[in-house]
Amino acid sequence: MSASVAAGSAGALTVRNISKRFGGLVAVSEVSFTVAAGEIHALIGPNGAGKTTTFNMIAGAQPPDTGDVLLDGVSLAGLRPDQICRAGVGRTFQIVRPFNELTLVENVAVGALAWTDDVAEARDHARGVLELLGLGDKKDARPSSITLPDRKCLEVARALATKPKLLLLDEVMAGLRPTETDRMVAIFKKLNADTGLTILLIEHVMRAVMALSHRVLVLNYGRLIADGKPEEVTRDPEVLACYLGAEAFD
């Protein structure tokens, strides 16, 4: 497809001192990091570390109790999720949430309608994105009739269709076989190289993390305990300690 998926080369994310507590539970505590435009960062950590909550705060699904989130220097505070989406943040959900009664192309077209009012144009763009992710031949199927890996691809396609500057991927590799993982990794790498799309991904599949990321962020019990190059982070004793016992290393 000729049209670029990401809009321009911006997409720098700055997260400043965000926190979130639910009643007595502190889910995220004073987390700060930056993702430079055009880079791919991975956000890893044990289950319950606060990774999805961090995503929710960036995407506007949950407002942070403290701190701020900035996209290309512009604060996203107080914006609704749909406004943040149209500002250039696309996201997927950990458990896929397709529009079940709509066909694949319609699902993705909904995303494209974030930047156009023309349904025909949205459908065209949707077809292109589906092709890119290898779902072109299934465009008229319904989500219930395709496999889970394909539904994850659909989720990504829908987010990509919104022409994001920053893409938030929540565990899109979970449940994929190694060949499928490699395929996804290749797609993201190409997108990032061709269009400068900034990506922040939550992942447990280290194979993907190591292959994709320029930098890795590690959360544990809501705190950021490491932020560096993949090779450094995976040798950091504190990181190893929090992962002890987990079969995260392929």
Place this chain on the structure above:
Amino acid sequence: MIARIIESASPRALALLAVVTLALLVAPWLVDSYVLSVLIIVLYFAYVGQAWNLMLGFAGQLSLGHALFVSLGAYTSAALFIKFGVPPIIGVFAAIAMAVVAGCLIGYLGFRFSIRGVYFALLTIAFAEFTGIIVDHISWLGASSGLFLPVKNQQSNDLLNLRGSPTMFYYVILALTGLAFALCSWLLNSKLGLYWQAIREDQEAAEASGVPLFRYKMIAVAISSGLTGIGGVWYAFYYNNLFPETMFKTSQSVEIILGSVVGGVGTLFGPILGAFVLTPLGEVLTAATDGMHLDGVKSFFWGFCVAAIVLFRPQGLWPWIYNVLGLAPKKEGKR
């Protein structure tokens, strides 16, 4: 738009549609006045059912108080006609305005305060009943004695004033139903329709994909209530008398949604099919139990049929008939 429907439907479906449309167009010449009156009621419920369907089927909000919009439309246009001589062709705009304002108020309160599901349904019931009691006390509108439109002779058909023969009313409601159908069909394939369906399927995912929830939900409520209000105008001028005690009642709201649910919520043809099944069924039951002097038999059977459909065909009759009659096109498309 018509072209898109035609090209995406199967030949069988088109043939069926053509036959039904033709039959409806010539019906007044072929049937007696009784059957005509039944058809008129069928079309009325098909129309308001379709209008209601928009809110639930397309925007995911269950309204059990739609009688409110019918009544507001009816009373507004009737009062304007009786007290100020305003013909319904003009009065309809005031009726739409009243219904839309009420709908938006309820919608706004519901969405603003995040009231969903059964609570929202109860909110709509409360508003309808509340308004009914208030109107019952407004003597300018006839209070509980009712509001009566003067019935002139039915020799001439005055379209602008909606005074005329049953045949005229038939064609008016037929046109309204057709327009409602066309409107919904067009909306379904528009950005509005896609956004609505996204909201219906998964609100949060829709929001994350850039859909402004509040705005689009409000649009659905506004269109739904406005269309229903127009139905109220027709209702007032066809029946010529309005009683708050019956018009605002929840049972009226339930009658409105019956056809849609039986036919299939969220589908284009569901409300129409549902109305075509239920109303004649009711008439047949009345005729069958006529000599029996058993007051409750008809309504019992009615309740039984609805329960049966809910239990055994929860998707509604339309999807089932669609499959049974083999109406699906070769490529998977929209029902």
Place this chain on the structure above:
Amino acid sequence: MSGGLYLNVAVSGLLTGLIYGLSALGLSVIFGVIRIVNFAHGEMMVLGMFATLVLFRALGIDPLLSLPLVAAALFAFGYLLQDLVVRRVAHLADHMQFLLMASIAVMLISVCLMLFGPDAQNAQVSYGFDSFAIGPLLVDKVRVYAGAAALVVSGLLFAFFHYTPTGKAIRACGDNYTGALVVGLNVRRLYALTFGIGTACLGAAGAIMLLLVDVHPYLGPSYTLLAFIIVIIGGMGSLPGALLGGILIGVSEALAGVILQPSLKSAFSFGLLILVLLVRPQGLLGKVAR
């Protein structure tokens, strides 16, 4: 208007409110545990009223004495209804559940119509015109007995839910369905029991209500709505809330009937409902909805 009148009206409203509360308990129990909204609520209560009427007319049994019988009969009805019918729509959307209960309501009204005709009927008890005089208060004996009966039944219900193993099991189901399954509770049977208890409340409330009002087949819908108002104000799924809400509505309705016009009573209640739905949908004491 003297304070004495207001006091009398308020007390009268309070006593009536206790019965409203009892009927609302039925609705609340069913919703709190099974998460189904019983839109046939009022019709089931009317069924109880008619059953009580039959026993009164045929056998001369005082409504308060036939209360256990009627409650038991409606328990059986509710148990079977849940287990055979309602259970099947638990996974369907709200509007489908609503429509099922509404059609059951219609069938109940029809049955009452067929058996009893459309006219209003009542049970005139021997003490129907007596009253207690306590200071400035002049209260109908029937109303006092009715209120007392409602209080007793409610008390029994509380005791059941808080002190018996079955009662606690039911509350567990309501709190955590999956957890209950995991722990090995027979959820299906408990749900049927719960529904039965809910309808038994309605039977009891109906028996008591017959002392105060005339019964006719179309009485149901207004009671359904009233019960909703009470349960929402008091809090869906909260038993004390239902009683509290009942008393609140009983008193305010009675006072509104005196201060405003009697025919505006219901309007006041609906207005209150709208307010509560907006401000605090979980009611005064309730759980948050699903």
